[in-house]
Amino acid sequence: MSTTSLPQRAGSAFLNTILLGMLGFLLLPILFVIPLSLSAGEFFIYPMPGLSLRWYEAFFSDRAWISSLWSSIVVATSTMVLATVLGTLAAIGFWQSRSRLGMVILVVLVSPLIIPVVVVAIALFFFYARLGFANSMWSLVMGHTAIALPLVVLTVAATLQTYNPNLTRAAASLGASPVRAFFDVMLPLIAPGVATGALLAFAMSFDECVLSLFLGSPEQRTLPRQLFSGLRESITPVVAVAATLIIVLASALLLASLLLKARAERLRGESP
Amino acid sequence: MAAGLAQAATPPGQETTAATSARQPSHQGVTGAFAANDDLRRRLRRIDRLREAKALALTLPALLFLIVALIAPLVFFMSRAADNADLTDHLPRTSQAMAGWDGDGLPPEDIQRILVDELSGIAGTPGLAVLARRLNYQEPGYRSLIQKTANGLRAGGSGTAAERLTAIDARWAEPSIWQTLRQESGRWTSFFMLAAIDLKKDTAGAIASAPPERAIYQRVFARTFIASLSVTLICLVLGYATAYALLRLRTGLGRIALLVILISLWTSLLVRTLAWIIILQKNGVLNSALMGAGIVDEPVQFIRTWFAVILAMVHLLLPLMILPILAVMRGIPPSYMRAAQSLGAAPFRAFWSVYLPLTYPGIGAGVVLVATTSLGFFITPELLGGPEHQMISYFVAFFTNMSVNWGLASALGVWLFVITIAMFAGVAKGFGIARIKP
Numbered sequence: 001m002s003t004t005s006l007p008q009r010a011g012s013a014f015l016n017t018i019l020l021g022m023l024g025f026l027l028l029p030i031l032f033v034i035p036l037s038l039s040a041g042e043f044f045i046y047p048m049p050g051l052s053l054r055w056y057e058a059f060f061s062d063r064a065w066i067s068s069l070w071s072s073i074v075v076a077t078s079t080m081v082l083a084t085v086l087g088t089l090a091a092i093g094f095w096q097s098r099s100r101l102g103m104v105i106l107v108v109l110v111s112p113l114i115i116p117v118v119v120v121a122i123a124l125f126f127f128y129a130r131l132g133f134a135n136s137m138w139s140l141v142m143g144h145t146a147i148a149l150p151l152v153v154l155t156v157a158a159t160l161q162t163y164n165p166n167l168t169r170a171a172a173s174l175g176a177s178p179v180r181a182f183f184d185v186m187l188p189l190i191a192p193g194v195a196t197g198a199l200l201a202f203a204m205s206f207d208e209c210v211l212s213l214f215l216g217s218p219e220q221r222t223l224p225r226q227l228f229s230g231l232r233e234s235i236t237p238v239v240a241v242a243a244t245l246i247i248v249l250a251s252a253l254l255l256a257s258l259l260l261k262a263r264a265e266r267l268r269g270e271s272p
Numbered sequence: 273m274a275a276g277l278a279q280a281a282t283p284p285g286q287e288t289t290a291a292t293s294a295r296q297p298s299h300q301g302v303t304g305a306f307a308a309n310d311d312l313r314r315r316l317r318r319i320d321r322l323r324e325a326k327a328l329a330l331t332l333p334a335l336l337f338l339i340v341a342l343i344a345p346l347v348f349f350m351s352r353a354a355d356n357a358d359l360t361d362h363l364p365r366t367s368q369a370m371a372g373w374d375g376d377g378l379p380p381e382d383i384q385r386i387l388v389d390e391l392s393g394i395a396g397t398p399g400l401a402v403l404a405r406r407l408n409y410q411e412p413g414y415r416s417l418i419q420k421t422a423n424g425l426r427a428g429g430s431g432t433a434a435e436r437l438t439a440i441d442a443r444w445a446e447p448s449i450w451q452t453l454r455q456e457s458g459r460w461t462s463f464f465m466l467a468a469i470d471l472k473k474d475t476a477g478a479i480a481s482a483p484p485e486r487a488i489y490q491r492v493f494a495r496t497f498i499a500s501l502s503v504t505l506i507c508l509v510l511g512y513a514t515a516y517a518l519l520r521l522r523t524g525l526g527r528i529a530l531l532v533i534l535i536s537l538w539t540s541l542l543v544r545t546l547a548w549i550i551i552l553q554k555n556g557v558l559n560s561a562l563m564g565a566g567i568v569d570e571p572v573q574f575i576r577t578w579f580a581v582i583l584a585m586v587h588l589l590l591p592l593m594i595l596p597i598l599a600v601m602r603g604i605p606p607s608y609m610r611a612a613q614s615l616g617a618a619p620f621r622a623f624w625s626v627y628l629p630l631t632y633p634g635i636g637a638g639v640v641l642v643a644t645t646s647l648g649f650f651i652t653p654e655l656l657g658g659p660e661h662q663m664i665s666y667f668v669a670f671f672t673n674m675s676v677n678w679g680l681a682s683a684l685g686v687w688l689f690v691i692t693i694a695m696f697a698g699v700a701k702g703f704g705i706a707r708i709k710p
Contacts, residue, residue: 007619008619012520015513015516015517015520016517018510018513018514018517019513019514019517019518019521019529022510022513022514022590023514023529023532023533025587025590026532026533026535026536026587026590026591027532027535027536029544029547029548029550029551029587030535030536030539030543030544030547032547032550032551032557033543033546033547033550036550044549044550044553045550045553045555045556046550046556046557046560082337085333086333086334086337087334089330089331089333089334090330090331090333090334090335092330093327093328093329093330093331093332094327094331095327096323096326096327096330097324097327097328097331098324098327099324099328101328102324102327102328102331105328105331105335106331108335108338108343109331109334109335109338112338112342114640114644114692114693114696115346115689115692116644116647116648116665116685116688116689116692117648117650118648118650118665118668118669118685118688119346119349119648119668119685119688119689120342120346121669122349122668122669122672122681122682122685123342123345123346123348123349123350123685124341124342124345125672126345126348126349126352126678126682127344127345127348127349128345130348142340142341143341143342145337145341146337146338146341146342149334149337149338153334203538206540207540207541207542209541209542209651210650210651213669214669214672214673224540224542227542227543227546228542228651228655231542231545231546231549231655232654232655235549239546240546243540243542243543243546246539246540246542246543247539247540247543250535250538250539250540251535251538253538254534254535254538258531258534
């Protein structure tokens with residue numbers, strides 16, 4: 001074709017190399033973790049002396065790990081429910097609002113995203129310690145919910161941009177109460193966005209480590225907190241077991257969110 | 273619905289929606305024809321206001337929650353950075369009396385007597401330890417001075433207040449401790465905020481540098497800032513190239529590439545840090561590979577180096593840079609580049625003056641995300657770095673947990689917060705991220 005085709009092909013090869021390199025850089029380190037959980041040896045190194053499930057056995061027979069897994073699930077689920085309800089309501093309110101005040105409220109609701117997490121952690125620690133419940137699970141749930149709220153608000157607000165307000169008006173003109181119109185018409189259509197927000201909130205809480213260093217019950221540490229002490233104190237392959245479980249769960253959540261996204265796109269295609 | 277009605281009701285040529293007309297009262301003369309119209313407009317305005325109130329009411333639960341769960345604690349936390357209660361609560365009368373002293377030489381006998389009374393009053397109570405610790409922050413050595421003096425006064429003695437104090441410790445005959453007490457006699461203090469950036473007030477009240485052996489935080493702030501900046505720049509270059517390369521792929525391959533980026537993003541920060549420990553430790557994957565290839569003879573120390581900290585941080589934050597840039601690139605029609613080239617621009621020039629500016633909002637969003645997150649990094653430097661790689665977050669945590677200096681912890685936190693907000697505002701303004709749709 002033209003004279004640019006050779007440089008173009010060279011450029012293209014160059015870009016592909018970069019892409020491949022970056023994808024490898026992002027993915028490979030994570031893949032090194034999983035096999036170590038199956039190591040038969042005592043140490044956290046390659047090559048492994050053999051394969052065994054002994055560290056899985058160690059994980060599931062250790063009360064500290066099991067209870068940390070359980071409290072992580074409880075904290076993340078509570079965070080998810082609280083953040084999803086509050087965040088969805090707020091996003092709908094913002095979507096309906098036409099005043100400048102609505103915009104200001106949105107900025108306030110999203111602000112936790114840029115506050116350094118260690119500042120949040122210590123601020124909550126001082127405050128809740130004075131109120132006397134820094135050592136309860138609820139302090140952690142409240143902290144996580146505050147951080148997860150922006151994720152839900154932004155996701156639902158983005159989904160609402162594709163929602164046609166005439167549908168709610170049509171429901172109202174047919175006699176539906178606002179609550180009924182919400183549950184029967186609007187919610188089914190924005191459900192993928194709400195669910196994605198909920199998943200993000202759950203994943204954030206399940207991963208979060210800095211807040212749980214300062215807040216939460218010392219007897220019932222969360223999984224990331226337990227993993228953190230495991231990494232600092234004695235690294236055995238049982239740490240890799242915990243990490244593998246977290247990877248599996250995160251992948252499941254990611255898969256769910258992708259399916260939800262595909263569903264949302266399908267719904268958008270169908271609605272007028 | 274109200275908006276639609278209002279539009280129908282507004283006279284032609286007046287392009288106000290109900291929402292804007294609610295804000296801008298019209299100043300038209302009231303003729304008969306407009307009177308009915310005005311009544312209608314008023315009613316519509318009321319409906320609109322009600323609608324707006326209902327909308328805002330929906331945001332109320334979240335807002336109230338955030339105030340209780342985050343904003344109130346943050347305000348309380350920030351106030352701690354200037355709180356002087358540890359001193360004024362335990363020496364209330366002395367602090368009050370100090371305000372009336374001119375600070376010249378030694379304070380008069382009556383002020384010294386008040387201090388003697390108050391110190392002997394709190395001797396043996398937990399309050400003394402708090403006070404002594406607080407004064408020790410001002411000047412190392414004051415802890416023992418205060419404790420020794422309080423215990424000595426309690427043991428009894430005779431003479432004027434000045435004589436009794438000087439008999440216990442000669443430092444009471446020097447102006448410096450008195451000037452410190454005078455300077456810190458207020459309910460609020462700038463001491464911690466200044467100390468957090470290696471400054472202090474000298475005896476004359478002017479701001480001066482702390483002695484070099486105690487000046488560490490400016491270096492830590494600089495280190496935090498440089499690390500954050502390097503990570504952001506590396507992520508920007510790598511992320512931009514990755515996003516650009518990904519964009520050209522066929523749909524199927526593009527999806528797989530995107531999936532890899534998302535997996536990385538969704539994998540726990542702690543797990544990814546653990547991965548780098550496996551790779552970089554002494555008998556880790558990288559050292560085995562290097563030794564296997566005969567490049568080095570003995571293991572290289574990677575852990576506890578800047579290399580490890582920066583590498584891991586780039587790995588952790590790269591997805592946050594790629595995704596917003598990719599989202600913006602997806603919205604740029606390829607025809608723009610072709611148009612530039614057909615007008616005679618060389619490929620590089622077309623990229624530089626057409627494509628790149630169009631991606632600024634994505635760059636801005638990515639830079640904000642990576643820069644603000646990396647400024648507050650805590651876990652990764654703690655696990656992969658040594659003492660000389662710890663960032664400001666580490667010291668905030670340190671002064672909260674290990675050495676209980678909550679004033680300094682709060683002050684460092686406030687500075688970190690201020691820097692983060694400033695960085696956010698600067699980048700947001702520079703790149704115009706407000707233009708990105710959510």
